Amino acid sequence: MAIAITDHTTKAFDADLLELTRMIAEMGGLAERQLIEAVDALVKGDRAHGERVVLADSLLDARQRDVELKAIATIATRQPMAIDLREIVGILRIANELERIGDLAKNIGKRVDGLNGELMPRKALRGVAHMTELALHLLRDALDSFAEKDGTKAIDVRNRDEEIDAMYTSLFRELLTYMMEDPGTVAFGIHLLFCAKNIERMGDHATNIAEAVYYMVEGHAFANERPKADATSGMTIAFNTSH
Amino acid sequence: MAIAITDHTTKAFDADLLELTRMIAEMGGLAERQLIEAVDALVKGDRAHGERVVLADSLLDARQRDVELKAIATIATRQPMAIDLREIVGILRIANELERIGDLAKNIGKRVDGLNGELMPRKALRGVAHMTELALHLLRDALDSFAEKDGTKAIDVRNRDEEIDAMYTSLFRELLTYMMEDPGTVAFGIHLLFCAKNIERMGDHATNIAEAVYYMVEGHAFANERPKADATSGMTIAFNTSH
Numbered sequence: 001m002a003i004a005i006t007d008h009t010t011k012a013f014d015a016d017l018l019e020l021t022r023m024i025a026e027m028g029g030l031a032e033r034q035l036i037e038a039v040d041a042l043v044k045g046d047r048a049h050g051e052r053v054v055l056a057d058s059l060l061d062a063r064q065r066d067v068e069l070k071a072i073a074t075i076a077t078r079q080p081m082a083i084d085l086r087e088i089v090g091i092l093r094i095a096n097e098l099e100r101i102g103d104l105a106k107n108i109g110k111r112v113d114g115l116n117g118e119l120m121p122r123k124a125l126r127g128v129a130h131m132t133e134l135a136l137h138l139l140r141d142a143l144d145s146f147a148e149k150d151g152t153k154a155i156d157v158r159n160r161d162e163e164i165d166a167m168y169t170s171l172f173r174e175l176l177t178y179m180m181e182d183p184g185t186v187a188f189g190i191h192l193l194f195c196a197k198n199i200e201r202m203g204d205h206a207t208n209i210a211e212a213v214y215y216m217v218e219g220h221a222f223a224n225e226r227p228k229a230d231a232t233s234g235m236t237i238a239f240n241t242s243h
Numbered sequence: 244m245a246i247a248i249t250d251h252t253t254k255a256f257d258a259d260l261l262e263l264t265r266m267i268a269e270m271g272g273l274a275e276r277q278l279i280e281a282v283d284a285l286v287k288g289d290r291a292h293g294e295r296v297v298l299a300d301s302l303l304d305a306r307q308r309d310v311e312l313k314a315i316a317t318i319a320t321r322q323p324m325a326i327d328l329r330e331i332v333g334i335l336r337i338a339n340e341l342e343r344i345g346d347l348a349k350n351i352g353k354r355v356d357g358l359n360g361e362l363m364p365r366k367a368l369r370g371v372a373h374m375t376e377l378a379l380h381l382l383r384d385a386l387d388s389f390a391e392k393d394g395t396k397a398i399d400v401r402n403r404d405e406e407i408d409a410m411y412t413s414l415f416r417e418l419l420t421y422m423m424e425d426p427g428t429v430a431f432g433i434h435l436l437f438c439a440k441n442i443e444r445m446g447d448h449a450t451n452i453a454e455a456v457y458y459m460v461e462g463h464a465f466a467n468e469r470p471k472a473d474a475t476s477g478m479t480i481a482f483n484t485s486h
Contacts, residue, residue: 001267068335072318073328076323077322078329080319081255089315092335176430179433180426180427181426184423185421186419186429194437194440233353233434233437
């Protein structure tokens with residue numbers, strides 16, 4: 001009888017875990033969609049589209065709460081073993097990262113309004129669109145590493161975050177130059193910089209997801225410090241005030 | 244005997260809860276300290292000080308992990324009732340918000356390097372310092388509302404977040420004007436804007452803490468939508484290109 005009960009508990013726990021995994025996949029899809037829609041609205045300068053992105057963020061917030069409550073109810077009722085607890089802790093962390101990606105997409109959606117000008121070169125917008133593609137790939141691979149419980153794929157995500165950081169650094173430099181050469185581009189440029197910074201941070205959150213997956217699979221954090229290539233926070237560039 | 248066991252479990256649970264409450268107070272103190280130190284480094288342009296703030300952030304990250312693991316172990320071993328679970332969920336959320344405040348302070352610490360110039364008026368730095376004071380007050384009151392389980396104080400925090408948002412909007416406008424009038428201030432101005440935005444977001448996180456407290460005390464979220472006064476994301480201002 002005792003074995004039967006344990007079996008039953010294990011099956012119920014597995015069902016809970018499966019449901020949580022499905023919820024994370026759904027949140028991941030929503031987060032991807034929000035990023036795509038926000039940058040689409042940005043590039044097209046479509047304010048109504050930007051507003052829809054802002055409104056849709058509450059769905060992702062609600063989903064995170066659902067994951068949190070479901071995870072805690074699972075822990076409270078199934079009393080899982082240490083290794084299963086680790087999986088649930090990882091799921092809680094991933095839901096949190098996805099919610100933060102949603103917040104950043106929402107902020108881009110809000111900025112579409114401020115970017116309603118024609119002064120910034122298309123090249124800068126293309127830079128943001130390119131960063132977005134990289135961030136999406138990273139996010140998808142991080143979510144795949146979770147779905148497949150693949151620690152190697154997780155390490156790969158961690159290593160590729162550098163590319164986004166480097167692209168942000170170069171875009172930052174480019175936008176700064178435009179703004180200093182033509183003060184009429186300052187307002188537009190700042191909004192675009194904030195958008196680019198948001199995408200760069202999404203890369204960090206994708207990496208955090210990969211770290212959570214690695215921890216779930218391996219039982220310990222990544223061995224060495226994460227590589228970083230966003231050098232803009234300490235950036236001072238030569239001023240060109242002679243225009 | 245059954246009652247004795249229940250008593251024992253309740254006492255053990257209360258001790259866990261007390262320990263978690265202490266850990267949150269410690270994290271709150273660390274987060275406050277990081278904000279104070281980061282802005283101090285910023286205002287004085289002290290790079291070494293900024294670097295120390297960056298390094299110290301890992302302590303706050305570690306403390307958040309500790310809270311998370313302790314909370315989950317408590318749920319797994321004590322099988323708390325719904326109302327006690329609600330308290331632990333609230334504690335997990337508060338720890339998460341404090342960790343995010345730490346990240347924002349760290350980012351200000353990083354930017355001290357980029358702000359090593361004399362071009363921006365002291366007035367703008369004073370604006371940031373003033374925003375910081377407001378954010379600190381809000382954070383302290385949010386933490387007090389947690390320590391005292393005071394729902395009324397939590398509502399008060401929520402209502403006061405508007406002040407920081409309004410101050411950020413005004414500082415944003417001011418910095419934009421400087422940058423457009425004197426392109427030599429663009430690099431400096433952007434770093435300062437990112438710092439101001441970070442402080443504005445800390446106000447949001449303090450409000451999130453207040454919301455978590457309110458939920459713990461009342462069992463439901465704040466009734467009406469949070470007031471918002473940061474209008475900069477949609478801001479386009481008249482360009483002055485005639486400098």
